[in-house]
Amino acid sequence: MKRAYLIELAIFRDYGTQLLGLGLLVAVLISVGMQTALAAPAVLSCMFFMMGAMGAAAYDEQSGWGLFRLTMPLSRRDVVLGRYGAIVTLGLGGMAAGVAVALVLGAAASAGLLPGGLSETFRLDADLMRVMALVTAFCLLIGATVASVVTPVYFRLGQTKATQLLPTVIVMLFVLPVVFLGNSGLLDGGLPGLELVSRLLDLLGTAQGTALGCAAMVALSAALLCVSAALSLRLYETREL
Amino acid sequence: MTTSSAGVLIEARGLTKHYDGFSLEGVDLAVGEGEVVGLVGQNGAGKSTTIKALLGLIGVDGGEGFVLGTPSEDLARPAGAATKERVGVVFDTVSLPGHLRVSDVGRIYSCAYASWDAGGFSRLTRELGLAAEKAVKDLSRGMGMKLSLACALSHGPQVLILDEATAGLDPMARDEALERLRDFVAEPGHAILMSSHITSDLERIADRIVCMDAGRIVFDLPREAITDEAGIARCRAADLERVAASGIVPELRYLRNDYGVDVLVPDRFAFAESFPDIPCDRMTIDDYMALTLKGGVRQ
Secondary structure (H helix, E strand, O other): OHHHHHHHHHHHHHHHHHHHHHHHHHHHHHHHHHOOOOHHHHHHHHHHHHHHHHHHHHHHOHHHHHHHHHHOOOOHHHHHHHHHHHHHHHHHHHHHHHHHHHHHHHHHHHOOOOOOOHHHHHOOOHHHHHHHHHHHHHHHHHHHHHHHHHHHHHHHHHHHHHHHHHHHHHHHHHHHHHHHHHHHOHHHOOOOOHHHHHHHHHHHOOHHHHHHHHHHHHHHHHHHHHHHHHHHHHHHHOOOO | OOOOOOOEEEEEEEEEEEEOOEEEEEEEEEEEOOOEEEEEEOOOOOHHHHHHHHOOOOOOOEEEEEEOOEEHHHHOOHHHHHHHOOEEEEOOOOOOOOOOEHHHHHHHHHHHOOOOOHHHHHHHHHHOOOOOOOEHHHOOHHHHHHHHHHHHHOOOOOEEEEEOOOOOOOHHHHHHHHHHHHHHHHOOOOEEEEEOOOHHHHHHHOOEEEEEEOOEEEEEEEHHHHHHHOEEEEEOHHHHHHHHHHOOOOOEEEEEEOOEEEEEEOOHHHHHHHOOOOOEEEOOHHHHHHHHHHOEEEO
16 A cells, blocks of 8 residues: 555655645635635645545546556555545645645734734634634545545546546535525524534534544544545446456 | 466466457467567457456456466455566556656656666666656657666566557667567566567567457467468469369468469478479468468368
C-alpha cells in the first residue's frame, strides 16, 4: 500500500502544487470577502477532499495508466488504499493551508499590520478559534462524504463514465432530500428530534462540546472513508479494465 | 493448484476468455529460459489479450497462465508483488500520465520497485537521448517507447513482456533496442515474450514465432524453421498441379497472385532438388503468415 500511496503522491505533485496555490488565493479572497478568516480552513478542507478524489481519478484513464499500474508490484487493493491515503493527505493538506492562512491573518491582525480596519476584523480570539474548529470539522465531514461517494463510482466505472453519472448521483443524494424536506414542511418545526438538534447546538457552544463535536465529525469522516474504501475494494477487484 | 513446467518462465495453458464478438480460445504458449518468443498475428488476433491474461490484468474464463512460476491470477493480488518485481512490461504506448517528466517517471518507478536502479535509469535515458525535464506528453512515439524500454530494463527484470515495444522506433533506434534485448536475454535465467507487427525485428531476435488468429494459436515454430528452412515457391498454375502430385509437400498451402501461385515449402532445399525449374525464395515471417492465414490448402 505504501508504494501505491507514494506513486499517487508523485503523480499528484504538480496538481497538488497548483491546487495549493489556487487554494491559498481562494482562502484569502474568502477571508477578505467575509471579513473573517474563519472560513478559510473549512473551505479548503472541503475543496481539497473533493478535488483530490476527482483529480486523482482523471489520471487513471490517461494513456492506460490505470491498467499499466497493475503490471507494477501493486495489487488492486494497494491501488485503492493508496488512493484513499492520497485523498486524505490532500484534504488534510488543504486544511493545514487554510489554518495557516487564518493564523497568519490573525497574527498580522493582532500586530496591527493590516490596512483599513482589517486588523480589527481578522483578529482571532478563543471563541472565534472554537467556531473555526467546528466549521472546519463540519466542512471536513462534507468533503469526506463527497469523496466517499464519488471514489467508489470512479473505481467501478472509470473517470469518463463516472463523470457522466456523478451529477445525477450528487443530485439524488444531496439535493433531492433537502428539496423533499423543504416541501414537506418538516424543516419549519415539524421535524422530529429538532429539539435534540437544538440542545446539541447549545452543547457545541461550550468548549467541551466543541471538542466533542469536532472529534465526532472527524471520527464520522474517517468511518465514512473506511466504508467507502471497503466498497471501492469490492468494486475495483471485479472491474474489467 | 497446478504449477508451471520446469525451465519455463512464461506459460499459458488453454487460456480462454470470452468477450462480445471475440474469444481467446485455449491458448497454449511457453517461453523457456534464454528464449525470445515472438507473438505475431493480425490486429485483433488476441495477442494483447493473451499478454493481459498472462499478466493477470484480466480474469480468464478458462485455462491458466504462469509467469515465473506464479499463477497469473495471483499477479493481481498482493501475493504476486514479489514476482512482478522481476517482470518488465512495455505496452504499445507510453502508459504514464502525460504531465510527468522523465525524471518523475524515474521517481515513480523507484517507489514501485525495490530493485530500481536509479543510476542505471539515468544512464540509459541519457544514452537514449531522453532529457530528464521533458514531459511524457511532449515525447514522440518513438522516444516514448525508448522511455518505456528504459523503465522496463532498469528494475532488474528476469523476464520482459513487450507488446509492440519497437513500434514507432526509427530503424537505428530499433537496432539499438534489439541489441539491448539481445544482451538482456543472454543473461542466465532471462526470457522475452514480445508481440510485434514488425516481423523483421523478430527475424533478427526471436527463437520461436507464435502466430495467432481469431483468438487461437495458428502455428508455433522455431524461427529457423520459417526463415532458414522454409521457402516460397513461385509456381505457375501448371506447376502447382505437378507439386501437389509429387507429394513432396504433404499439406500444400498456396496463395494465388497476378503472376502465378506462391506455395509454402517446408524444406526449400529438398524442394529445389526435386523441382530445380521452379524458383524457390527464402521465406519471411510475413510470407509465412500470409500463406497460413490467407492461403488455400490442398491435401
